[in-house]
Amino acid sequence: MRSWLALLAAILLAACSGGADRDVTVVVPPGASLKAAANILEKQGAIGSASGFLRHAKIFGSSEPIKPGEYEIKAGMDNGDVLALLQSGRTKQRFVIIPEGTPSVVVADKLMAADFLVGNVAVPAEGSVLPDAYPYTRGEQRSAVLKRMQGAMAKALSKAWADRKPNTVVRSPEEAVILASIVEKETSKASERRTVAGVYSNRVRIGMRLQADPTVIYPVTRGRPLGRRILKSELLADNGYNTYAKSGLPVGPIANPGKASIEAVLNPAPTRALYFVADGTGGHVFADTLEQHNANVQKWYALRRSRGEM
Template sequence: MWRNIASNFLSVAVVLMVVAAGVLAWSQRQYVGEGPLGQAICFKVPSGAKLWQVAEGLEEKGAVTSAYIFKVGADYEGRASGLKAGSYLIQPGDSMQEIVAIVAGSGRSTCGTEINYRIGVASSDIVVRELDAVANRYVEKVKFDPAQEAAPQDYVEIAEDADTRIRVTLAEGVTSWQVVEALKRAEFLTGAAGEVPDEGYLKPDSYEIKRGSDRADLLAEMESRQRAAIDRLWAERADDLPYDTPEEALVMASIVEKETGVPEERPVVASVFVNRLRQGMRLQTDPTVIYGLTEGKGVLGRGIRQSELRKETPYNTYVIEGLPPTPIANPGEDSIHAALNPAQTDYLFFVADGTGGHVFAETLDEHNRNVAKWRAIEAQKGDGG
């Protein structure tokens, strides 16, 4: 009898092991296989949320088939304690494994509502956008210029929501004074900005911050990123440049930045100024003259007068030799790279071509013909043509 009992026990044990193995394999397929979600959703992970709460929330939204399998899989991968608060875009068909990677990944929100304070050369604005998860595009909700108008009530309500993301974005070519003045108007920041940072040493970039962040700390982060970029790009520079230090290269980069907004032109524009320096020619660039007049405190808003072109200032490159003493704006990485790796050309001149770009010339005669064409285009525009 005992032999029969032992045999039956072993049989049952084998069956249970087979069933367990089957359940385990099935659970694994459920975890890594395509998920049930039919259309994209924006899923919020609250601050301090537990894994089981997130799992149940995903199951309620129809993003996972089993909260239990989701939790066990996250535990097995060692990501159960890595949840990051935020709002995350979950795409149709995302597996449980992929969703775990999303909610326990970088912590950078990928959907929801965001405030973006865009600091530009001519003006700045605050834009509130919300991601339409289904269409996978942002929809603008509010837009205003804090320098010109009070914040609308819609913005105030959104800004007070703890889940709203906040970014500050610097355009290429802004001056350090413009950045500081704009940050003074950012109600979501705290603390004094302090002295205006050295010109050229704030990185045009997008900075994700938290409400209540310190202005001085944000400026320090902008400076840290710019200096890191300069050091990295300086190490990759071309040989035989007519400037010996990263500081001089940054001055050149700022001139390139202000001379053209066409990315592919930047190395060519840089080549013109490099060729002039090599030949001992004056740079004769209007943006440096304008900086000498405005000190980087806003735009000139008018044409340069002939008397201003003749007046000797540290920034009037029609009068002084070589580079001005400091950068004239904060250049982006592309302009820094162009200054350190200019195109190989014989160009010494360039002028606007009427399309937003420039036409380049090797000789003064050729340049004068190009200038005449540009003046004809300007005259035609002035006549309403």
Template sequence: MADAPPARRGRILRLLAGLLLTLAALAASAYGGFRWALAEYEAPGPLGEERAVVIPRGAATGTIAQRLEEAGVIDNARVFLAAAWVTSEAGPLRAGEYAFPARASLRTVLETLRSGRTVQRRLTVPEGLTVAQILALLEQAEGLTGSVAPPPEGSLLPETWSYSWGDTRESLVRRMREAMDQALAEAWAQRAEDLPLASPREALILASIIERETGVAEERGKVAGVFVNRLRRGMPLQSDPTVIYAVTDGAGVLDRPLSRADLVTDHPHNTYRNRGLPPTPIASPGRASILAAVRPAETDALYFVADGRGGHVFSRTLEEHNRAVARLRAIERERRGTN
């Protein structure tokens, strides 16, 4: 270029200057685009309040973007797709139900989807339900999938259970059974001496009767003591809940008072007709009732009846018991008269 004519050198210099200016402009544009993209990535999103969104298994990134846009979590599905592609090394987007906070940025949305920290749903199974009643709860629980064969009566531990959207009913039943086995084993290991119970299963059967007999926590041990006393003496347990289980064919709920005909029903679970424990549990007992069955309260009572106020009156003799029954009948007549 040193030997080039001045006019030619001038053109070359202008071309170089133009090229440099173009490169500078492209760099500035790229930098501006980067800053814009970063601002979009970090900017608060459109969501006004926390919302849960279910991402189906096997959903493509485009499907996820569309679902998030429809739910109001993101402004623009295309921008989300670009951000997901640029940050793909951070990991895949996972299926499940996710809770997105209000004003969640693209960064927060993507980090949430990659975290696998799904919404934890809860199902409360009350103490004293039959297997049929528990399976009905599972059937109604939103987010659980699949069917499950009925497990043995009394084999499911009643508690509040957590699960995620898409979990199977079978997996939750398996967890309930394992928890019941563990609770029963732990209780049996600390059982009182000389119990008239031959196995953990018999303890479970007795616990199920205790559970259905009283909802008063401080009475469980004494109710257990009464039944243990009757078992030791060879007396029939005469437990109304076992008759209800018999006449309802395992449903465990009766929409009328028991009748005299019910009490003589010929059924293995009827503890008015049959001595000893029934052949199976009549419900799913909680931990407190299981512990009461293996560590009953020391008592000389052989009878108990409702006191009309939510608890029970315990009696040592049939004469005392009959007087308590008469008082209960008087309370019931008085209530009927005032209604």
């Protein structure tokens, strides 16, 4: 009896013990058997021994098969925890993060630079990607991740358009993305997003030129930083995007706007303002008249001179 109990105790101890004293990432290839997975786990230091892991699986494990993928084995997980993880299919998630206002050339850059994605991807249509953090798994196609990004934009845009308010000046979802991309580039402060949208909506409504610097830069860099002052020739260029050269919206988006900016142009703030200029704190000061705006501009210049920026 004692020998039998001692043997059982030894089996239980080996079966329930773990092996990882640190976090370990392990890849279980498609088609791998439990035995093959156990050998991989032991080699990577995720478990104490393959034989102990297999004994645990035989005595205590369920009949659920293990699933292939990349798993993060946390320090302190025992054999039971590891087996349950492999059977759950809760693979390690990696993320491609697309901030609001990211141009499509940078979206493509981020996808191509993402570790363990495979395949190539072309630069997507500007404004077709919804900024967000997108999870992916090791070995996934870049084109599949991009498809999710574009599907998310289509879904968000459809919902926002259905909820649009009567005071919006845009006539289609496509126009909403165009104007939202300008709003996205003009302010990073959530508290003033709808007011900036209101200013541009007022300008569109009365046929006044938007005069948004980011629309001048876009044809030159496709959304990448300009790295210098805008040239006079660029302010005069009539290329379909330059809102100094003509009134109305540009021919297309200049970035990928987030949901908040899309919602802002579809429900702009009720304001009479037609102008705004930086206030030195990361936000803007708004004005209804050109006289008020010019005074605000002079205050901004004075602040910049005091900072040694002019």
